[in-house]
Amino acid sequence: MKFSTKGTYGLRAVVELAMRYGDGPVSLSAVATEQGISEAYLEQLMRSLKTAGIVKTTRGKSGGYLLTKEPAAISVLEVLRALEGSTDVVDCVGSGANVCENACTCSARPLFLKLQSRINAVLAETTIGELTEDHIEQKKRIEHARLS
Amino acid sequence: MKFSTKGTYGLRAVVELAMRYGDGPVSLSAVATEQGISEAYLEQLMRSLKTAGIVKTTRGKSGGYLLTKEPAAISVLEVLRALEGSTDVVDCVGSGANVCENACTCSARPLFLKLQSRINAVLAETTIGELTEDHIEQKKRIEHARLS
DNA sequence: TCAATCCCTACCGTTTCACTCGGCTTTATC
DNA sequence: GATAAAGCCGAGTGAAACGGTAGGGATTGA
Numbered sequence: 001m002k003f004s005t006k007g008t009y010g011l012r013a014v015v016e017l018a019m020r021y022g023d024g025p026v027s028l029s030a031v032a033t034e035q036g037i038s039e040a041y042l043e044q045l046m047r048s049l050k051t052a053g054i055v056k057t058t059r060g061k062s063g064g065y066l067l068t069k070e071p072a073a074i075s076v077l078e079v080l081r082a083l084e085g086s087t088d089v090v091d092c093v094g095s096g097a098n099v100c101e102n103a104c105t106c107s108a109r110p111l112f113l114k115l116q117s118r119i120n121a122v123l124a125e126t127t128i129g130e131l132t133e134d135h136i137e138q139k140k141r142i143e144h145a146r147l148s
Numbered sequence: 149m150k151f152s153t154k155g156t157y158g159l160r161a162v163v164e165l166a167m168r169y170g171d172g173p174v175s176l177s178a179v180a181t182e183q184g185i186s187e188a189y190l191e192q193l194m195r196s197l198k199t200a201g202i203v204k205t206t207r208g209k210s211g212g213y214l215l216t217k218e219p220a221a222i223s224v225l226e227v228l229r230a231l232e233g234s235t236d237v238v239d240c241v242g243s244g245a246n247v248c249e250n251a252c253t254c255s256a257r258p259l260f261l262k263l264q265s266r267i268n269a270v271l272a273e274t275t276i277g278e279l280t281e282d283h284i285e286q287k288k289r290i291e292h293a294r295l296s
Numbered sequence: 297t298c299a300a301t302c303c304c305t306a307c308c309g310t311t312t313c314a315c316t317c318g319g320c321t322t323t324a325t326c
Numbered sequence: 327g328a329t330a331a332a333g334c335c336g337a338g339t340g341a342a343a344c345g346g347t348a349g350g351g352a353t354t355g356a
Contacts, residue, residue, distance in 0.1 A: 001151050001228075003237050004313065008256050015255040027332065041315050047334080060323025061331045076259055080149075089151050105290070107163040107283040108156050111224055115270050122263050135255040142253070152344065175301065189346055195303080208354025209300045 010083040018071035018132040025064030052082030072129030158231040166219035173212030200230030220277030
């Protein structure tokens with residue numbers, strides 16, 4: 001019941017892009033060094049984000065990554081889904097597909113359904129824009145504390 | 149971000165014991181066949197539950213497993229923790245210990261903290277007693293549908 | 297005594313995680 | 327038009343976890 005590092009790294013990378021939204025392409029190495037993530041590994045995550053349509057790229061010199069939408073229009077749910085495949089706590093709560101054969105008699109399923117809806121609510125209503133604003137605030141507070 | 153089968157199997161096993169609460173020890177094989185779980189595997193899970201103090205045992209012939217408390221006094225949180233080790237979505241939201249060094253500058257952490265508190269709320273407030281009652285209701289409905 | 301039960305340790309094949317590596321293509325710039 | 331900076335892509339890898347299985351012990355009621 002853990003998010004893999006993909007989720008955390010990927011969210012941090014997307015927030016990094018959000019902080020520079022409007023400033024043109026941001027290179028992989030810039031994001032990687034800023035966030036302290038292996039460049040080669042981050043590249044894989046960026047590939048997933050690109051496939052999901054969350055980021056786009058420009059190639060060649062001075063190329064890099066950009067968000068396809070404004071930060072406030074990106075939910076963390078879509079980012080996590082792109083990176084982790086799914087945010088379902090068990091397979092059988094997914095819409096449609098792989099509900100196990102004895103779902104209707106599984107005594108744990110009602111719990112998981114309820115839990116999943118709560119989780120999805122949080123993830124769907126939180127946006128990258130919010131995370132970014134919070135992060136900027138947090139950095140300011142640290143700076144103030146450092147100066148005093 | 150998945151619960152392993154341990155969580156699901158274990159919850160189902162505990163509900164099975166709850167349904168027979170007060171009837172004396174229930175054998176491993178009874179729980180295993182009733183729930184369609186491998187006996188040898190279930191035994192491991194039961195050991196975890198015993199270590200956590202959720203079930204107790206009597207050995208020898210006609211021995212078996214019993215809940216240590218009444219079903220309504222057992223939260224699913226404690227059951228899942230016993231089986232999965234922790235229900236934290238990332239290590240750094242845990243109380244105290246392994247908060248990563250740059251926690252205070254991690255842009256994803258506020259999200260995870262919020263998410264974790266919502267998850268814990270659901271898991272802590274839901275009891276085995278509730279799951280058991282729901283399950284009994286569900287079985288009744290199926291029986292009615294079958295007869296008509 | 298014997299059979300049913302729980303107790304324990306060890307193993308095992310598969311999958312996922314968290315990376316790394318090496319080579320390719322595209323493109324701005326000098 | 328060479329070159330260097332960037333993204334693109336497939337493959338490989340060591341470690342850990344998952345989801346079991348196997349086999350022998352210890353305990354106890356009949």
